[in-house]
Amino acid sequence: MPDDKKVIVALDMMDPVVARDMAKRLSGEVFAFKVGWPLILGSNADIVVDLSRYSKVICDLKLADIPDTNSWVTQKMRENGAWGIIAHAFVGGDSLEAVVKAAGNVKTIAVVAMSHPGSSLFINKKAKELVRVAAGAGAYGIIAPGNDIKMLKKVKKIAVGLKILSPGIGTQGGSASDAIASGADYVIVGRSVCNADDPKNEVKRINAAINTVLAQRNGPAT
Amino acid sequence: MPDDKKVIVALDMMDPVVARDMAKRLSGEVFAFKVGWPLILGSNADIVVDLSRYSKVICDLKLADIPDTNSWVTQKMRENGAWGIIAHAFVGGDSLEAVVKAAGNVKTIAVVAMSHPGSSLFINKKAKELVRVAAGAGAYGIIAPGNDIKMLKKVKKIAVGLKILSPGIGTQGGSASDAIASGADYVIVGRSVCNADDPKNEVKRINAAINTVLAQRNGPAT
16 A cells, blocks of 8 residues: 655654654644754754654755765764755855765765745746755655746646655645645645644545545555 | 965864864864854754863855744754854745744854855856845845956956855865965864874964965055
């Protein structure tokens, strides 16, 4: 049976105790967890080892350095059991290739568009070229905003062979169903799950909504 | 007396013991130390506290995230005694302003150009615009390559009121004297100091070469 879980929960807290507790509660219901520098700094890189007991862990590092430095950081996260690493494509193919190479079996996911106002100045104008950089570097997937359907559809058209992971769902305005219907393979949800009265139920609700969209797309089972 | 030390030593190692030893040896001779994610991951953010005993510490994080995340990471490094934080300008003014705001008295230094081949694809083409983003966000300074004199001179012309910190010196091909003569305020040197037989003497030698350039520029003392 294919993995029908399409929700990645962003653990956007700094306290490792809170993060571990949330991961434990959501274990078995999510596709993966996403952790960033604030949580890693709130503890250390071992948090990735800990959280990997509950699901796959994607390290959202937004790496944007020279190839050597990108490589060293990726290597460390690989050693700690990360399933995926998020890096910027904006710094060029060589920096992204350094991540792919150091990552080995760990998935490299490249940022090609963002959703905050400042991203319209440079990054989002280059989204299509950034998808090509990601594909050229051998990335597994790309990050494209789930609350900007026009952008999502634009990158989907050319993101052949690349998985699309979409943040900006829930509190940030995007709808999981719309994002999936527009080409996202996975949705990344933070606050609207972690701040829910029943986070596990909220993930189930989002997954159910997504599976309705997928069932409509795929037609009736035969 | 003004601080006549113009050398920032990049502690590009992952081992905190080696980094602390080098910092101790170079204490009093450098303008600051630069540390990045590899060293922070090799220990934890407390390494910034430790190294601050020996000189100012610039955290080269190349932050490139949404405003909230940039802000959280900056706040953490500020609490740990960082003197400066390096962030990307290409993610836009709001993300950089979030760093400046969270940094308070800590200096924000924005990347406007890099020196690896991939940087020519997007970032370096936008260097002038990135300088304007840095100035607009209230940054203290910018990062521009010391081994690309043409680029350095180009950004110097418009970097009014911004300090210029230049990496790429030594092993990476740039000359400290040339960089300072072309507009850099400080040079960032890594391997050619840390791998020298006598690192302290190497820093002194670079500082002396820089001071010769500055003396020529300023004319004879009266």
